[in-house]
Amino acid sequence: MPDPSTPLLEVRDLVTAFDTDAGQVRAVDGVSFVVHKGKTLGIVGESGCGKSVTALSINRLLPKPMGKILSGQVMFEGQDLTKLSPEQMLKIRGARIGMIFQEPMTALNPLHRIGRQLSEIFLLHKTKDPREALAMSVEMLRLVGIPSPEIRVSEYPHQLSGGMRQRVVIAIALACKPALVIADEPTTALDVTIQAQILELMKNLQREMGMSIVLITHDLGVIAEVCDEVVVMYAGRIAERGPVLEIFENPKHPYTRGLLQSIPRLDSPRKVKLNTIEGMVPGLLDLPTGCRFQNRCPHKIARCAEVQPPVESVGEHHDVACHRWRELSPLEVRS
Amino acid sequence: MSEKSADQPGLPLLEIRQLKMYFPVKGGVFMTAKAQCKAVDGVSLVIRAGETLGLVGESGCGKSTLGKCIVRLNQPTSGEILFDGADLAKLSRSEMKPHRRNIQMIFQDPADSLNSRHTVGNILEEPFIVHGIGSEAERRARVSELLRTVGLPAGAAERFPFEFSGGQRQRIGIARAIALNPRLVVCDEPVSALDVSIQSQVLNLMLDLQRELKLSYLFIAHDLAVVKHISDRIVVMYLGHVVETASAEEIYRSPRHPYTRALISAIPVPNPRKHRDRIILQGDVPSPINPPSGCPFHTRCPHVQERCRVEKPALRTVATTAGIEQQVACHLDL
Numbered sequence A: 001m002p003d004p005s006t007p008l009l010e011v012r013d014l015v016t017a018f019d020t021d022a023g024q025v026r027a028v029d030g031v032s033f034v035v036h037k038g039k040t041l042g043i044v045g046e047s048g049c050g051k052s053v054t055a056l057s058i059n060r061l062l063p064k065p066m067g068k069i070l071s072g073q074v075m076f077e078g079q080d081l082t083k084l085s086p087e088q089m090l091k092i093r094g095a096r097i098g099m100i101f102q103e104p105m106t107a108l109n110p111l112h113r114i115g116r117q118l119s120e121i122f123l124l125h126k127t128k129d130p131r132e133a134l135a136m137s138v139e140m141l142r143l144v145g146i147p148s149p150e151i152r153v154s155e156y157p158h159q160l161s162g163g164m165r166q167r168v169v170i171a172i173a174l175a176c177k178p179a180l181v182i183a184d185e186p187t188t189a190l191d192v193t194i195q196a197q198i199l200e201l202m203k204n205l206q207r208e209m210g211m212s213i214v215l216i217t218h219d220l221g222v223i224a225e226v227c228d229e230v231v232v233m234y235a236g237r238i239a240e241r242g243p244v245l246e247i248f249e250n251p252k253h254p255y256t257r258g259l260l261q262s263i264p265r266l267d268s269p270r271k272v273k274l275n276t277i278e279g280m281v282p283g284l285l286d287l288p289t290g291c292r293f294q295n296r297c298p299h300k301i302a303r304c305a306e307v308q309p310p311v312e313s314v315g316e317h318h319d320v321a322c323h324r325w326r327e328l329s330p331l332e333v334r335s
Numbered sequence B: 001m002s003e004k005s006a007d008q009p010g011l012p013l014l015e016i017r018q019l020k021m022y023f024p025v026k027g028g029v030f031m032t033a034k035a036q037c038k039a040v041d042g043v044s045l046v047i048r049a050g051e052t053l054g055l056v057g058e059s060g061c062g063k064s065t066l067g068k069c070i071v072r073l074n075q076p077t078s079g080e081i082l083f084d085g086a087d088l089a090k091l092s093r094s095e096m097k098p099h100r101r102n103i104q105m106i107f108q109d110p111a112d113s114l115n116s117r118h119t120v121g122n123i124l125e126e127p128f129i130v131h132g133i134g135s136e137a138e139r140r141a142r143v144s145e146l147l148r149t150v151g152l153p154a155g156a157a158e159r160f161p162f163e164f165s166g167g168q169r170q171r172i173g174i175a176r177a178i179a180l181n182p183r184l185v186v187c188d189e190p191v192s193a194l195d196v197s198i199q200s201q202v203l204n205l206m207l208d209l210q211r212e213l214k215l216s217y218l219f220i221a222h223d224l225a226v227v228k229h230i231s232d233r234i235v236v237m238y239l240g241h242v243v244e245t246a247s248a249e250e251i252y253r254s255p256r257h258p259y260t261r262a263l264i265s266a267i268p269v270p271n272p273r274k275h276r277d278r279i280i281l282q283g284d285v286p287s288p289i290n291p292p293s294g295c296p297f298h299t300r301c302p303h304v305q306e307r308c309r310v311e312k313p314a315l316r317t318v319a320t321t322a323g324i325e326q327q328v329a330c331h332l333d334l
Helices: A051-058 A086-092 A114-125 A130-143 A162-174 A192-209 A220-226 A244-249 A254-262 B063-070 B093-100 B120-130 B136-149 B154-158 B166-178 B196-213 B224-230 B248-253 B258-266 B306-310
Strands: A009-020 A023-035 A040-044 A067-076 A097-100 A180-184 A212-217 A229-234 A237-243 A312-315 A318-320 B012-027 B032-048 B052-056 B078-083 B103-106 B184-188 B216-221 B233-238 B241-247 B316-321 B324-328
Touching: A009 A051, A023 A051, A023 A067, A023 A229, A023 A237, A040 A051, A040 A220, A051 A067, A051 A180, A051 A212, A097 A162, A114 A130, A114 A162, A130 A162, A162 A180, A162 A192, A192 A220, A192 B258, A212 A220, A220 A244, A229 A244, A229 A254, A237 A244, A237 A254, A254 B196, B012 B063, B032 B052, B032 B063, B032 B216, B032 B241, B052 B063, B052 B224, B063 B184, B063 B216, B093 B103, B103 B166, B120 B136, B120 B154, B120 B166, B136 B154, B136 B166, B166 B196, B196 B216, B196 B224, B216 B224, B224 B248, B233 B248, B233 B258, B241 B248, B241 B258, B241 B316, B248 B316, B248 B324
Parallel strands: A040 A212, A040 A229, A097 A180, A180 A212, B052 B216, B052 B233, B103 B184, B184 B216
Antiparallel strands: A009 A023, A009 A067, A229 A237, A237 A318, A312 A318, B012 B032, B012 B078, B233 B241, B241 B324, B316 B324
16 A cells, blocks of 8 residues: 655665674665554564664664764654754654663663653653653553552662563653654563563554554564564565565565574474574674575575675565565465 | 483373472571562472473463472472482482483573583583593594584584574583483573574474484473474463463363463464454562462452452363363363
8 A cells, every 4th residue: 555645764775884893894784664654664583683773773872983874864754864963863862763672671770760760751852840740750651551650650660570661661762752663672571471461552552642663573473463564684684575464475585484484383283393494694794795695595596696686576565685586486374 | 322211101200299499588687588489389290201391481480490490400498309219309419410311401591501611522521521421532422423413513512602603502502411311301491592593493403302312301481382382281380380281282272271371362473464352461470479369360360259369279180182181270160
């Protein structure tokens, strides 16, 4: 379905590099995608594929001085975030773009009370009156489903459970009703019943507040559950992107297909061999020329080692970076 | 190879009876025990020869503590662990030693459980030295055989753990666990730290090894899809108690305990067309330092009744499918 309105966020050819002792490595190497208003985009991939660095680049939170954006644009609400000064970024971060981190214990300051950490964002962006900020904090905690928020505001992070802490982090991210929330593995550290609570909460809040979400995860179940669009990343590049149904039912990239086939499912037969993707992700320092997935790909041909596959359109909004996607037979998908 | 007696498949290999593991919670000026953390509170279960028993539950339910009691990394407070005619729970360190070669453990984080200052060869040789098995040359030969078995190059013996990826390190952990031909391997979250594509490689390896070496596994994990894939039977724990046990198929097809139901329904399914009605549990798991009275699950149970608050339900058999009993600890017939 073509979206008539301009996208909220458009990342174009983003290249982010880190200076290391062994030289410069490109953790993100030419990544493009769009996020529409009120929609959820999932970024999926394995450790080190560049999904978190993509998030940090959008938000300009790359560790300094090692990390920097080499090229590309991050168009958000009509401006290119890569061109903004740190001062201008301060006005956007927290106010227009909220961030939810994986580890709620490390994202919160253990020495400050919940109320102070939440008030901080209101004092930065909304009000000068600390009392009003605290009242807003209580309201925010109530909104994310924390019982007796009047008492909880004066508690410290260690007094809350993991799920409650993540609710506080969500409250901070949503405090100023941002247009975009970037959630980096928001439920990975949580138990599955708590994960269900948090995902439900995020969906409900999105319905109420209408924000867009960029959800970074390695869990294909979470992607299927909450996302509208999916970007599959591999070794710093986009392997495939498209609407969630397309990615799960008509995957074109051998990596996406391999991932979908290798996860054990509750309704699949027991104790049989799982499909695997042999080998492992190449290190960013010794990337092969051509396709980065070639050493693990069952469909590799000579061309894959020579030419980097371009991102080609498979169908409406569905793109893949593979030389051989046309030849691959449809994947049998389990119901 | 060891002189292990062939275990008759299906017969009980290890039996746990009323196992309790209470940790003292210390505080105050003199660090005296102020309370007890009831991590495992009266668990009974049987692991049969050649089977994989899956143990699932959320953080803090006592599943890892139980695994550590079996290999005696924890000294249980009370209860019995019957293995090979002995009660492991009561043995001294030296009495325990001959049993250790039969019961081995694979840990969650291979980065933490391998000594970073030893070469992989030394790490794998150590079990043989500890148990006084073989000459140096024989041990070396066995180490390279082990590396081959778990799919690592022979040159790996000269290298250090940090030179390997997470998946390869877990293979080293597995090689160490199977070095002495154990009969039971306690696997504590062996694949949770691994990426999806690596996870399936390691699960396949574990299935192969089980077939070849006739191993029994106690497979502890929180990911029910993974546990169901590898297990024959599954035990569900909540707050130090067993709440349900059944065959892997049955527990998924017809879970009887409200907690098992919620746990299964909470798993995100990798299928965007399937949007089930989910049972979302309210609140958090209570603290094992101050567990609720009656049924441990009553504070979050959607079906809670007055009786649940006062009376602790015992495990009872509700069905038997293909010779495997389904037991559930719930007052209600759901």
